[in-house]
Amino acid sequence: MAKLSLKKLLVTLASISGIGKPSVAHILIVVFLEYFAWGLLTMPMIGSLKETFPDHTLLMNGLVMGVKGILSFLSAPLIGALSDIYGRKLLLLITVIFTCLPIPMMTIDNWWFFVISSISGVLGVTFSVVFAYVADVTTKEERSRSYGMVSATFAASLVIAPALGNLIMDLYGINTVVLIATLVSSANVIFVLFAVPESLPQKVRSTGLSWKQADPFLSLRRVGSDTNILLLCIVVFMFLLPEAGEYSSVPAYLKLTMGFDFVELSVLVAFMAILSISVNVTLGSIVKNIGAKKAIILGLLLEMLQLVLYAVGNEKWQMWLAGNVAALSSITFPAVSVYVSLYTEGESQGAVQGMIAGMSGLCNGLGPAFFGIIFYLSDMDISEDSILLGSLRGNRTIPGPFMLGAMFVFISIIIASCIPEEKSLKGKKQEFSAIKYIIEMDDS
Structure with a gap:
């Protein structure tokens, strides 16, 4: 019953119309806010790595990132296929939530922060939905340029975020950095919920899911x-x-x-x-x-x-x-x-x-x-x-x-x-x- 209620709630939330027509601009804002939030944590994460894994810092950093990457690789086709069935907005909302979920954990417990960061790769596969959204709203001729804009936006989010996160950490401490990153990521969730319109019309959605669609x-x-x-x-x-x-x-x-x-x-x-x-x-x-x-x-x-x-x-x-x-x-x-x-x-x-x-x-x-x-x-x-x-x-x-x-x-x-x-x-x-x-x- 709880599962049905949660599913109904998510579908209802995803049905919010958003602002304007679906466009690449909507998705660029989502990408920028997501990676800007994580960019703020670049320097605090290095300190937390050293504190949490003092003897094998680079090994554990590789394993945490590796587990997250492998889980993302395994789940990306499934997330993309589900977005063909339930729409881009719902899956974008879920992936943005799970991508940002580990951020507030850094102030609670570093060890759990890295554990949740690694397993969040299962549902934190934003780019799988991002590229599908872009494909919905562009022609074939526009698509390569639009994908390039998405990649450039990802890089742009790292221009000032690490330096800003480091400055805030020096002035006000790591908890303030985590708080601001949490607020930015929360703003991203709210933006997806209320501002991003659905790009995949109901009439062209898939009606079922096969293993072939989800096979990584x-x-x-x-x-x-x-x-x-x-x-x-x-x-x-x-x-x-x-x-x-x-x-x-x-x-x-x-x-x-x-x-x-x-x-x-x-x-x-x-x-x-x-x-x-x-x-x-x-x-x-x-x-x-x-x-x-x-x-x-x-x-x-x-x-x-x-x-x-x-x-x-x-x-x-x-x-x-x-x-x-x-x-x-x-x-x-x-x-x-x-x-x-x-x-x-x-x-x-x-x-x-x-x-x-x-x-x-x-x-x-x-x-x-x-x-x-x-x-x-x-x-x-x-x-x-x-x-x-x-x-x-x-x-x-x-x-x-x-x-x-x-x-x-x-x-x-x-x-x-x-x-x-x-x-x-x-x-x-x-x-x-x-x-x-x-x-x-x-x-x-």
Whole structure:
């Protein structure tokens, strides 16, 4: 009875009409508020990590982020399929609530905060609904640009949030930061509830749910349907695995082992976000001038360089250089999407993009855990003896995760050089119809 009442309540809440017609602008506000709230907690979370897991900080950081990422990968197709049945607004409301749910827990108990953060990945899969909402309100021609705007909004939320969170923490304490982050996330829930209109009309919704719709491995099983798509997916896996691991661990690594204070780290994160936005805005010009394949290889070379800098650098300026190169390397994944759009027919493009997205989701789960475990195995994890006065700086062993990640990216560069130039794809589209045929046979 309680379950029925809860379901009825959620459906009733989701039926609130919202403000205006469904638009990309609505979803950009949701994305900005969600990640701005979490951005405020960037610096407090590093301190809480060290306090909660003093002996194996980077290992536990990787495991927490890894569990959350893997759960998100497993549940994302189900959340997307449910949004096809019950509408985008209801599932957006649920995912925003569960994404923000762990935030107030930080003031109650750090250990439970990290536990709930990891398991919130089951229902905190906002982007699964966000991209479906964008697809509802845009044409095919507008969609790539709109997805780029969503990614840029995510980066924009990190421009001032970490620095602001650090300033508030210094002036008023960590509890005030958590309170403000909770208020921002609550405002996001209220915005979804009262301002976001439903984008999926009742008449076009699915009537049932099949296992195939909720299968997270379906897109990955289609990877071998075409040799070049297989090569591209291997490239994506080899560079996204270390990228996801690096993204989850670098702030804590710089603070706890390289002597960055919270102010320096906040400024670096902000600068990286601004640079990443700038380079992605110019991606169209880059691809136009050098081509999608060369843009992919350029991004991979930049990623390998910044991983090597993180691995061998022992001075702050080297870490700054690595951060700047990392921001420039953010063109790689969008360039892959551009290449796929040139490679495949319109009818099969969504499925191939789904394969790439599935590989991305898998890496977002495995990467943080991979880095955390390698930090631990290479004796580079944080411990009370090694963290005092930043003793890992200077004459230290090379951090295994970064160097191993650079090797992964080097392999991906070699493989990427084997995929055809996009100019050679003209006139060969018929050869790639096998992708569409295999997908249709699989669906039937």
